Amino acid sequence: MHLASRESLSGAAKIIAQQKESTKYKTAHLDTYSHDGLNQPKNTYEETFAPFISTSFLEIIQGMKTEGKSTHVLDLFGGGYFLENLDPIDSLTAIRLCNIDAELIRRGTFIFLACRSSDEEELVSKRQAHLRNFRDSKKRSVLTGNLYLNSTWAELRKHMEEKCIGSFDLIVCRPQVAFRNKFFLDRVIPLEAYDIIFAKLFKRATTQLSKSGILFTQVPEYVELQQLQQLKEEYEATGFDILIEYSNAEGQSGYILKVTRIKHVSIRP
Ligand SMILES: C[S@@+](CC[C@H](N)C(=O)[O-])C[C@H]1O[C@@H](n2cnc3c(N)ncnc32)[C@H](O)[C@@H]1O
Numbered sequence: 001m002h003l004a005s006r007e008s009l010s011g012a013a014k015i016i017a018q019q020k021e022s023t024k025y026k027t028a029h030l031d032t033y034s035h036d037g038l039n040q041p042k043n044t045y046e047e048t049f050a051p052f053i054s055t056s057f058l059e060i061i062q063g064m065k066t067e068g069k070s071t072h073v074l075d076l077f078g079g080g081y082f083l084e085n086l087d088p089i090d091s092l093t094a095i096r097l098c099n100i101d102a103e104l105i106r107r108g109t110f111i112f113l114a115c116r117s118s119d120e121e122e123l124v125s126k127r128q129a130h131l132r133n134f135r136d137s138k139k140r141s142v143l144t145g146n147l148y149l150n151s152t153w154a155e156l157r158k159h160m161e162e163k164c165i166g167s168f169d170l171i172v173c174r175p176q177v178a179f180r181n182k183f184f185l186d187r188v189i190p191l192e193a194y195d196i197i198f199a200k201l202f203k204r205a206t207t208q209l210s211k212s213g214i215l216f217t218q219v220p221e222y223v224e225l226q227q228l229q230q231l232k233e234e235y236e237a238t239g240f241d242i243l244i245e246y247s248n249a250e251g252q253s254g255y256i257l258k259v260t261r262i263k264h265v266s267i268r269p
Contacts, residue, residue, distance in 0.1 A: 045082040048174055049216045051245040052258040057170070060214070062088045064169055069212060074168040076147060076205060076217075077175035079104075080140055081131075091165055092140040095156065099142045101135040148197065153204050160208075167210035173201075173217035179254075180221060194222040199231060206240065206259060215259040218247070228255055235259070 046056055053060065061071050065088045073092045075082065079101065080094035105128055134140055143159060145152030160166070198220055209215050219228065225244070232242040243258040 045172060045174055045216075048218065048247060049172075049256060049258070051247065051256070052216065052243060056084075057082060057172070058084050058088070061170060064088075070166075070169055070210070072165045072168045072170075072210070074171045074205075074208065076171065076173040077178055078172070079134075079142060081134065082172070082174075086134070086137050086139045089139055091163055092137075093143065093156070093159065093163075093165070093168075094140070095143045095145060095147060095152065097144060097146065099144055101131065101142065105131050105135070147201065156208070167213065168208050169210050169213045171205055171209055171213065171215040171217075173205060173215070175218060179218060191222045194220045195227045198223050202231065206235070209259070209261060211261050213261065215257075217257050217259070219255040219257060221254040223255070225255065228257070236262075 046053060061073065061083075064071050071088055071090045073080070073083070073089055075092070075094040078094055078096055079099070080092045081104075083089065083092065086092060141159060141163070143152070143155055145155055147153075202217070205215060205217070228244050232244060235242055239262050241260045241262045245256050245258075247254065247256045
């Protein structure tokens with residue numbers, strides 16, 4: 001992943017360095033939550049990754065559990081809300097710019113006030129109860145930070161040590177608009193720099209993937225198939241299996257990837 005010119009590479013490095021100085025990532029202005037994985041029709045994680053899965057993420061996790069595997073889940077650029085419940089999950093770690101649990105619960109209240117029909121009231125109070133369960137669960141942790149900075153990944157490794165999480169069995173990365181040009185890093189960057197930034201993010205994520213783990217990720221719009229094919233070849237040479245699909249579900253565009261580690265079978269003499 002090297003089609004970017006020297007200038008765009010140093011441009012991307014400069015932008016990331018500037019972010020270290022910036023405190024605005026601590027504010028909510030980039031933290032869009034209008035459709036944050038709250039499994040609404042047409043916007044579920046399952047729909048986004050439909051080319052790869054025919055079941056729900058929860059069922060995939062339940063399957064891992066049945067096989068006696070661990071079930072540590074990582075949601076990059078999200079709050080982990082895409083899971084209906086945390087019963088079969090050993091741990092859920094979510095990383096995003098801000099923790100919006102309180103805001104989502106408050107919004108539920110707002111919807112409750114705005115809607116008068118009894119069905120809607122019931123729906124809202126169910127949603128609030130679900131969110132409160134999530135907020136209070138000891139299995140779930142929300143880390144806040146900028147995923148383009150080393151410090152956030154160092155924070156993740158510290159968290160993994162504290163919680164005895166060796167690696168993650170399911171990693172999901174659905175930033176949606178956060179990957180679009182206007183939002184990505186909060187400024188317009190040279191299009192070629194997307195390859196480098198995505199490649200680094202991808203490397204960091206796959207480093208935390210367990211031997212039989214699965215990773216699903218959206219890809220920034222400006223990363224092209226040619227670059228993804230090159231990434232696929234590089235990673236497959238080191239024991240990963242990568243499927244690439246173009247996702248054209250409503251409101252979404254660009255590529256998505258499914259990544260698994262190929263299980264190595266050792267043959268005894
Ligand atoms: C549109 S929401 C998508 C949320 C959720 N993943 C979903 O698909 O419903 C964009 C998310 O990206 C997060 N985000 C944007 N830029 C980020 C960054 N540089 N580092 C970490 N999280 C970021 C925001 O905090 C927000 O959670």
